[in-house]
Amino acid sequence: MVPASFWKHEPVRVALAGRHLGQVIRAYRNHPYQGRSPLPQSVVAGWLGITQAQLSRVENGPPIVHLDRLIHWARLLRIPAFRLWISLPDQPLARSHGDAGRPDHESAATMETAGAANPPAPADAATSASNRGGGTTDRRHFHALAALAGIAATGFHDLLSAPADAPRSVGMEQVRYAGSLVEQLRQADAVAGADQLYDIAARVHARLSSWATKATYTREVGEALQIALADLAIATAWLAIDSDRRPMARPYLNEAITRARIADDPRLEVLAFIQLALLVRDDHPAESLHSADAALRASAGWGTPRLATLVHLRTAHAYAALRDVSGFGRAMTRARREFERGTSDDDLPFLHFVTAQEVEGIEGLSYLAMSRADRAADAFQAITDSIPPALRRNRIYYAVQLADARCRLGDVDEAARTAMDVLPDLDQVNSGRVRRDLARVRASLAQTQRPTPARREFVDAYDQAVRR
Incomplete structure (x- = not known):
């Protein structure tokens, strides 16, 4: 999700005026809105269903003239229709680019009209629902609708049909469309939480699994299908964890590891082990350590600093669950050292949430596990106001942890005030983990x-919010 002013940034305006989508993509990646570092080519290439090398040629080569590709990519990037030099199907004709400087209220009207035929991407839908307000039921379902909108944007509605309706044959284009849904689910989850997104992901996973078992396809398509299924299984497992349906997560992770090995894709194998380390940490911290170690071994020789950061964070948290203070300290030192090495063009899209705030947040959670509520409160306090808007669920999650830490310290009033600040967002972020932890804070208070x-x-306010 980007604000309307995003498209008024001079390099973006120049690229649009030049009718060169590759240059638009480059300006999009390097926009100040993306933070101190541009979006890596590898991340955006994954959104578009191409390789990093292909995206580099798109950005630096001649303008794209293939209309289907122009339309598909313009929709994926959510470029407002009135700023384009082409017409999107089922939308009003694009105006000339000279209209790009018209007032914002007119732009908004055009975008609202276009939205009827071109639903917003998940983060856009989530933010729009939040801004509109409306009934509690609508707010609780907006993230599920956002994910559905992502499917609609690709024009691939049959991903939600019954598994028994598998097509006779599957091509690469279908697998790429299915794979692109994983990133859409992750974007929606970061904003809105996982409760109903899990149901959608599980259904799409069942549909895609039926393709693997019932449809015919080439060897190349079969390998891509295995990778898409492994990636989707990892995403579905995370949604099960965040929606507080943890027992449902492990079968997906076991499947993901198997499929990643079949496809000889160590990236997905590592991500599955990282997720497994998170899943089993509280009940089986020793197994969590083994899972993190497996991820570290599998990523040897190719893992990026951000990936290593996440693995060491999982290790540190597992040591904390074991009350191994020295092990925790060593792992946190390694995590911070790797984080300071910065980002890489080879970072996987999954790693976008590994920020300085996340490093601090995991350290705070680890201190909570070691009954050091004072250190935990300091860590949570340092990050709750600085987490990016695109990671709204994380901001709320860590605010609840701050209330928990303050409650453990006996600072009842500050704990209550911190928890009170979370309540207005409770209907907008449907995360079972957040609701469970906030209920624990309420019980303690x-x-x-x-x-x-x-x-x-x-x-009183919490009880009233829960009854609604």
Whole structure:
């Protein structure tokens, strides 16, 4: 999701005026909105269903003239129709580029009209729903609709049809469309949480699995299908974890590891082990350590600093669950050292959430696991106001952890005020983990011996919000 002003940035305007989509993509990647570092080519290439080398040729070569590709990529990047030099199907004809400087209210009207035929991408849909307000039910379902909109944007509605309806044959284009849904699910999850996205992902996974078992395809398509299924299984497992349906996650991760090995794709094998380390950490911290170590071994020789950062963070948190302070310290030092090496064009899209705030957040969670609520509160306090808007679910999650840490420290009023600040966003982010942890904070505050006004206000407001 990008703001309307994004498209007014001079390099973007120049690229659009030049009718060169490759230059538009380059300006998109390098826009200041993306942060201190541009979006890597490998990440955007994954969105578009091409390789990094192909994207480099697109950005630096002659303008694309293939209309289908222009339309598909323009939709994936959510370029407003009125700024394009081509007409999108089922939308009003594109105006001349001279109209690009018209007032924002007119731009918004055009985009609203276009939205009827061209639904927003997941992050856009989530933010739009949040801004519109509306009924509680609508807000609780907007993230699921966002994921559906992502499928609609690709024109591939049959991904949600019954598994028994597998096509007779499957081509590479179909597999690429299916694979592109994984990134859309991750974007929607980062904003909105996983509760109903899990149901969608599980259904799409069943559909894609039926293709693998019932349809015919070439060897090349079969390998791509295995990779798409492994990636989707990892994403579905995460959604199960975040929606607090943890028992459902492990079968997906076991499948992902198997498929990644069949396809000889060590990247996905590593991601599955990283996810497994997270899944089993609380109940089986020793197994979590083994899973993180397996990820480290499998990524030897090709893993990027950001990937190594995440693996060491998983290791540190597992050591904390084991109350191994020295092991935790060593792993956190390695994680910070790798993080300071910066990003890479080879970073996997999955790693976008590995930010400085996430490093600090995992350290805070580890201190909580080691009963160091004071250090945990310091870590959470340092990040709750600086997490990017695109990771709204993480911001709310860590705000709840801050309330928990303050509650453990006996700072009842500050804990209640922190938790109170989360309530307005509770209907917008449907994460079972967040709701579970906030309920724990509510229970702790309700049992405190000092029934202060701030504590009573939060408990009453929480109970009312849950009843709605």
